[in-house]
Amino acid sequence: MLSVENLAKTYDSGDEALKGVSMEVSGNELVAIIGPSGAGKSTFIRCINQLTTPTAGSVLLDDVELTELSTGKLRDERRNMGMIFQEYGLVDRLTVMENVLSGRLGYVSMWNAFRRNFPADDVRHARATLDRVGLGGMEDKRADELSGGQRQRVGIARAVVQRPKILLVDEPTSSLDPESSRAVMDLLTEIAREDDIPVLINIHEVELALEYADRVVGFADGRIVFEGAPDEVDEDVRDTIYRGGTEGSLEAEPEPATESDDERPATPTER
Amino acid sequence: MSGELADSEFASYDGEWERPTVFYNTAVKYLVYAVVLVFLVWNVVNVWVPIDRLLRGFGSAWLLVTSMFPPDFGVSIVVTPVQVGGYNVFVPSALAVDNDALRLWSGMIETLAMSIVATAIGVVISVPIAVMAAENLVPRPVYVVGRAIVSVSRALHELVIGIIVVVGFGFGALAGVIALVFATPGFLAKLLAEDLEDIDPTQMDAIRSTGASPIQVLLYGVAPQVMPRLIGLSIYRWDINIRAATILGVVGAGGIGNVLIRSFDRYDYQYSMAIILSIIAVVIVGEVASAVARRRVQ
Amino acid sequence: MATESIETAGEWDRFDRRERLLRYVALLGTVLLTYVSWQALNVRYSYLVTAPEMTLNLFRRMYPPDATYAPEIVAPMIATINIAVVGTILAIVMAIPVAYLGARNTTPNRYTYGLGKFLIVASRSVHVIIWAIVFVIVFGTGTLAGILAVAFRSVGFLAKLISEEIEEIDRTAVEAVEATGANGLKTMLYGIVPQVKPAFIGLSVYRWDINVREATIIGFVGAGGIGMELQTRIDFFDWSGVLTILLAILVVVIFSELLSAWVRGKVR
Numbered sequence: 001m002l003s004v005e006n007l008a009k010t011y012d013s014g015d016e017a018l019k020g021v022s023m024e025v026s027g028n029e030l031v032a033i034i035g036p037s038g039a040g041k042s043t044f045i046r047c048i049n050q051l052t053t054p055t056a057g058s059v060l061l062d063d064v065e066l067t068e069l070s071t072g073k074l075r076d077e078r079r080n081m082g083m084i085f086q087e088y089g090l091v092d093r094l095t096v097m098e099n100v101l102s103g104r105l106g107y108v109s110m111w112n113a114f115r116r117n118f119p120a121d122d123v124r125h126a127r128a129t130l131d132r133v134g135l136g137g138m139e140d141k142r143a144d145e146l147s148g149g150q151r152q153r154v155g156i157a158r159a160v161v162q163r164p165k166i167l168l169v170d171e172p173t174s175s176l177d178p179e180s181s182r183a184v185m186d187l188l189t190e191i192a193r194e195d196d197i198p199v200l201i202n203i204h205e206v207e208l209a210l211e212y213a214d215r216v217v218g219f220a221d222g223r224i225v226f227e228g229a230p231d232e233v234d235e236d237v238r239d240t241i242y243r244g245g246t247e248g249s250l251e252a253e254p255e256p257a258t259e260s261d262d263e264r265p266a267t268p269t270e271r
Numbered sequence: 272m273s274g275e276l277a278d279s280e281f282a283s284y285d286g287e288w289e290r291p292t293v294f295y296n297t298a299v300k301y302l303v304y305a306v307v308l309v310f311l312v313w314n315v316v317n318v319w320v321p322i323d324r325l326l327r328g329f330g331s332a333w334l335l336v337t338s339m340f341p342p343d344f345g346v347s348i349v350v351t352p353v354q355v356g357g358y359n360v361f362v363p364s365a366l367a368v369d370n371d372a373l374r375l376w377s378g379m380i381e382t383l384a385m386s387i388v389a390t391a392i393g394v395v396i397s398v399p400i401a402v403m404a405a406e407n408l409v410p411r412p413v414y415v416v417g418r419a420i421v422s423v424s425r426a427l428h429e430l431v432i433g434i435i436v437v438v439g440f441g442f443g444a445l446a447g448v449i450a451l452v453f454a455t456p457g458f459l460a461k462l463l464a465e466d467l468e469d470i471d472p473t474q475m476d477a478i479r480s481t482g483a484s485p486i487q488v489l490l491y492g493v494a495p496q497v498m499p500r501l502i503g504l505s506i507y508r509w510d511i512n513i514r515a516a517t518i519l520g521v522v523g524a525g526g527i528g529n530v531l532i533r534s535f536d537r538y539d540y541q542y543s544m545a546i547i548l549s550i551i552a553v554v555i556v557g558e559v560a561s562a563v564a565r566r567r568v569q
Numbered sequence: 570m571a572t573e574s575i576e577t578a579g580e581w582d583r584f585d586r587r588e589r590l591l592r593y594v595a596l597l598g599t600v601l602l603t604y605v606s607w608q609a610l611n612v613r614y615s616y617l618v619t620a621p622e623m624t625l626n627l628f629r630r631m632y633p634p635d636a637t638y639a640p641e642i643v644a645p646m647i648a649t650i651n652i653a654v655v656g657t658i659l660a661i662v663m664a665i666p667v668a669y670l671g672a673r674n675t676t677p678n679r680y681t682y683g684l685g686k687f688l689i690v691a692s693r694s695v696h697v698i699i700w701a702i703v704f705v706i707v708f709g710t711g712t713l714a715g716i717l718a719v720a721f722r723s724v725g726f727l728a729k730l731i732s733e734e735i736e737e738i739d740r741t742a743v744e745a746v747e748a749t750g751a752n753g754l755k756t757m758l759y760g761i762v763p764q765v766k767p768a769f770i771g772l773s774v775y776r777w778d779i780n781v782r783e784a785t786i787i788g789f790v791g792a793g794g795i796g797m798e799l800q801t802r803i804d805f806f807d808w809s810g811v812l813t814i815l816l817a818i819l820v821v822v823i824f825s826e827l828l829s830a831w832v833r834g835k836v837r
């Protein structure tokens with residue numbers, strides 16, 4: 001179970017990206033974080049596995065406080081969190097198999113890592129996972145020979161072979177066409193169910209979020225402004241998330257512009 | 272549903288995986304690695320220099336560096352005393368230029384002149400060689416000769432040609448020009464030939480279909496397509512020729528290099544440093560000017 | 570509409586004319602500059618008249634190459650290759666930290682960045698011959714001076730291109746490896762090394778190939794290799810021996826070039 005308490009992040013530049021965010025994620029639920037550009041969604045995800053160091057607050061993963069760990073301990077805990085990136089985060093010149101196996105780097109010795117010598121179980125698991133994401137037989141291809149959708153599935157496979165306690169996913173579909181986007185979302189849902197782990201997803205496309213998520217969290221200006229089931233997300237909620245005081249981000253957010261905003265009063269209501 | 276795939280579910284998968292290699296197989300790969308390693312070690316062993324010689328060298332290196340500073344350009348400021356309220360105040364009144372400065376100056380002028388003349392002649396002879404070395408424009412035997420000229424021109428360093436011409440013929444700056452002209456096709460004809468091989472054949476055919484002679488085809492069907500590139504390459508080559516011209520004098524082939532090597536022979540290291548700094552300045556200015564000019568052309 | 574198109578056509582014409590004028594001026598300037606330079610060189614015209622005959626004469630004295638002399642140049646030729654190889658290795662060792670300083674995304678601060686850039690420019694703008702003269706003064710005549718000259722000359726070239734490669738590293742990929750719980754060394758091994766390795770090998774081999782050529786000339790100032798032998802032959806007016814050496818250089822240099830091109834084609 002992931003439990004975040006009053007998480008805050010102020011960048012060196014002075015940007016207050018997170019202003020005290022609390023949230024719990026558990027079981028095998030798929031939680032979608034939506035919100036306008038610059039709301040702090042990526043910062044939030046990255047503060048969980050400490051790729052970005054939060055300024056204040058706490059992050060508990062199965063009762064282990066992540067914000068105060070030594071580098072060594074933090075590395076051990078990172079093995080329990082799989083992360084999936086918008087730009088895939090694959091190493092282009094490595095093969096698909098090496099990219100997937102790099103999910104096990106936290107468990108092998110330096111020398112074996114150097115020789116690409118992973119335990120047979122890891123290799124089997126990697127092959128099985130590639131099969132599962134629909135890339136069986138592609139082990140020896142180089143990552144840069146794949147299409148965007150295939151690359152993202154390699155990224156997912158890398159996270160899955162970690163056997164993580166949670167998946168952290170930052171905009172998995174932003175670089176993909178609609179069809180590949182749905183395939184990726186289907187896959188993430190399936191993993192949550194079958195591997196019985198929670199999945200926390202940042203996502204731009206509200207419609208995709210509503211379709212796949214068990215729970216939706218709305219971010220605006222570094223704060224949570226909505227939390228609830230997908231069917232609770234109505235026009236009011238959209239107004240709150242996308243227009244609640246952050247006019248500056250309006251141009252950057254195309255989706256709400258399609259709705260008729262004159263019919264409803266733009267009242268930022270707290271839930 | 273509990274947990275991930277049960278072990279039995281993927282027991283059927285192969286637990287072995289080996290990174291594919293650009294070599295035929297891993298044995299060949301390690302053999303190649305071993306050969307490369309042995310080759311490198313053999314090289315190092317061959318030139319193994321006793322450490323004490325290196326260490327002794329460091330001492331004299333420091334001595335050399337300190338005796339090079341401050342650089343002496345042969346230009347000094349003359350100060351004259353002026354009476355101001357009963358005190359002697361020294362005021363700079365003139366620049367004194369001695370022979371060293373004049374030699375530096377004329378050496379640099381000669382260097383630039385060499386580079387300009389050599390580039391002009393070099394471009395003129397490189398163009399026909401480039402045509403010869405373009406596979407799509409000439410018959411096979413001519414192509415082979417063209418490529419051979421390019422290869423020889425590339426392989427022999429301009430300094431090698433310079434030293435032979437200096438001793439064989441005995442002239443200074445002209446030897447430098449000949450050396451630079453010799454080296455120019457290796458660069459210019461090679462790159463121009465690659466461009467000629469990429470030209471659009473339909474334009475050539477259009478001219479040819481009017482009954483034009485091969486020379487006319489080259490002039491009207493080919494030349495317009497590669498002209499900007501030729502100009503760009505020529506400017507680039509001029510930049511390279513400036514660099515080369517600064518050191519040809521070391522073997523007696525004219526230019527500032529001559530002045531430099533003599534300063535070293537006289538142990539006049541402060542002057543040497545001044546010359547080296549002047550060379551660097553000229554080379555950098557040439558590089559920047561050439562880059563700007565090439566951008567203007569394109 | 571019609572008047573507009575006529576006007577633009579006129580404008581285009583004028584532009585074209587100005588362009589053409591500019592071209593003629595540039596051409597004229599180049600010709601003039603070349604003429605002035607030629608005058609400045611003070612070439613005696615008698616040289617030009619006798620040059621073709623002298624060239625022919627020299628070739629006659631060179632040909633045929635002296636085959637019996639060939640075994641004697643094996644050792645200096647090997648020394649030339651040794652200088653190129655060891656010089657390149659040394660250059661790589663020195664170039665890695667310089668590249669680290671000279672890459673915007675790895676350099677610790679502004680001053681180290683400036684230092685890195687300075688070292689790169691300093692190494693690149695001093696010709697190998699000048700480096701060789703300096704190292705011969707310091708270490709005496711011989712191979713050591715040659716190796717150091719080649720190495721110091723190559724550092725800037727390698728560091729510049731490697732630092733550009735480092736600046737182009739995909740940061741997300743490195744972060745992704747880090748996010749799996751890999752330590753610094755493993756992150757480097759899986760995230761950074763694969764991204765820079767092909768360019769690194771390609772550049773090293775390319776520089777080695779250039780260095781073989783450079784190693785043939787540093788002997789003129791006493792820094793070892795075939796150049797010293799060539800100088801001796803020339804001083805003795807042993808022209809057929811000179812031709813033998815030139816042919817040997819030709820073979821070795823062209824072979825290195827082919828090998829280097831082949832290796833660079835293999836790594837990607």
Ligand SMILES: Nc1ncnc2c1ncn2[C@@H]1O[C@H](COP(=O)(O)OP(=O)(O)OP(=O)(O)O)[C@@H](O)[C@H]1O
Pocket residue numbers: 011012013015016017035036037038039040041042043044
């Ligand atoms: N590395 C950084 N340094 C400084 N400021 C940053 C950094 N990363 C993000 N920010 C700032 O923090 C705020 C939140 O950024 P973040 O990337 O978390 O938003 P986001 O919700 O993920 O937006 P998007 O939907 O565009 O990805 C923004 O104002 C951004 O400018």
Ligand SMILES: [Mg+2]
Pocket residue numbers: 041042043171
């Ligand atoms: Mg984001």
